Amino acid sequence: MSDDGGGGTGAPQSPGDAFALLGNEYRAEIIRTLGDAHGTEGPRPVLAFSELYDRADVDIATSQFNYHLQKLVGPFLEGTDEGYRLRHGAVELYRTILAGTYIRDASLEPFPVGADCHYCEAPIEARYDDRRLVIGCSACDREYSDTTAPPSIGDGDRDALLARIDQYLRHRILAFSKGACSICANGLDTRLLPGEELAGAGANQLDVFVHRSCDHCGAQQYMSVGLALLYDVDLVSFFNNRGLDVTETPIWELEFAMTDRHVDTVATEPTRLALRVERGGDELELVVDGDLTVVERSTP
Ligand SMILES: [Zn+2]
Numbered sequence: 001m002s003d004d005g006g007g008g009t010g011a012p013q014s015p016g017d018a019f020a021l022l023g024n025e026y027r028a029e030i031i032r033t034l035g036d037a038h039g040t041e042g043p044r045p046v047l048a049f050s051e052l053y054d055r056a057d058v059d060i061a062t063s064q065f066n067y068h069l070q071k072l073v074g075p076f077l078e079g080t081d082e083g084y085r086l087r088h089g090a091v092e093l094y095r096t097i098l099a100g101t102y103i104r105d106a107s108l109e110p111f112p113v114g115a116d117c118h119y120c121e122a123p124i125e126a127r128y129d130d131r132r133l134v135i136g137c138s139a140c141d142r143e144y145s146d147t148t149a150p151p152s153i154g155d156g157d158r159d160a161l162l163a164r165i166d167q168y169l170r171h172r173i174l175a176f177s178k179g180a181c182s183i184c185a186n187g188l189d190t191r192l193l194p195g196e197e198l199a200g201a202g203a204n205q206l207d208v209f210v211h212r213s214c215d216h217c218g219a220q221q222y223m224s225v226g227l228a229l230l231y232d233v234d235l236v237s238f239f240n241n242r243g244l245d246v247t248e249t250p251i252w253e254l255e256f257a258m259t260d261r262h263v264d265t266v267a268t269e270p271t272r273l274a275l276r277v278e279r280g281g282d283e284l285e286l287v288v289d290g291d292l293t294v295v296e297r298s299t300p
C-alpha cells in the first residue's frame with residue numbers, strides 16, 4: 001500500500017484509507033467528470049484516458065493526471081482496455097458530492113406549508129438549516145418532522161418544493177416503518193417508548209412513540225403509531241375508497257399520523273395498541289403488538 005492510502009485494486013483497507021485517497025482536488029474532479037458523463041440514463045460510460053483528461057477541469061500534465069487516476073482505479077474506478085468508469089460505490093459518492101452534503105451550507109427561511117397545527121391551529125411551517133429539515137408549528141413548540149437532508153433539497157423548482165419535501169420524508173419513513181434502515185439497509189430494532197421516558201424537545205408531544213434504530217449505522221427515528229402504519233394496505237385502501245389518498249396527501253396534514261389522538265392502549269401484557277381512524281362515518285381499527293405487527297384488523 002502506498003503512502004497516501006493505496007490505489008491498485010480492491011477496496012480501501014479502512015475508512016481512513018478511503019478518505020485519504022479522495023483527499024485531493026484532482027481525484028475529486030476525476031470522479032465528478034465521470035459522474036457528469038453518466039448523466040441520468042443508461043449504463044455508466046467508459047471514458048478513454050484522453051477524453052477524460054480533456055473533459056476534466058484540471059491544469060496539470062497528463063503524467064500527473066494519470067498518477068492521480070491510477071490511485072482511484074480499483075477502489076473507485078474500473079480500468080478497462082477502453083478506458084475508465086465509476087464503480088457503483090463511486091456513483092453514490094458522486095451523488096453525495098452533488099447533493100452538497102459535505103461542502104455546502106444552505107438554509108431556507110421558514111415558510112408556511114399550507115396546513116394548520118393540529119394542536120393550536122397556527123400555521124405549520126418548514127425550515128431548513130444546518131442540514132436539518134424541520135416541519136413544525138410557527139407558534140407552539142410542536143414539531144411534526146425533524147430529519148437530516150442534503151443542502152440540495154432547496155434547489156430547483158420552488159413551487160414543487162413542498163411536494164418534494166413530503167416525498168423525501170416518506171422515503172425515509174417508509175423504509176423505517178417497514179423495519180429496514182434507509183441508510184445502510186440493515187434490519188431495525190423496534191421499541192414502543194412512552195413520551196414520559198423521552199428526554200429533549202418534543203418528548204411531551206405523544207403519549208407513545210415508535211422508536212426504530214439501526215445498531216449497524218446508528219440511524220434512528222421516532223414516529224407516531226399512525227405514521228408507522230401509514231403504508232398499511234388496509235389503511236391506504238380505507239382512505240382511498242373514501243376519497244383521500246394518504247400516499248399523496250402531505251404527511252403533516254394527516255392528523256392520525258401527526259398526533260396520537262387515534263391511538264389507545266388496549267392491553268399491556270402483552271402490549272396491544274389500537275389505531276382507530278374515521279372517514280365518511282366509517283371506522284377502521286388496526287391493533288398492533290409491541291413490534292408494530294398488525295395482529296387484528298376490523299375493516300368496515
Ligand atoms: Zn401549534
Ligand SMILES: [Zn+2]
Nearest residue numbers: 181184214217
Ligand atoms: Zn443503518
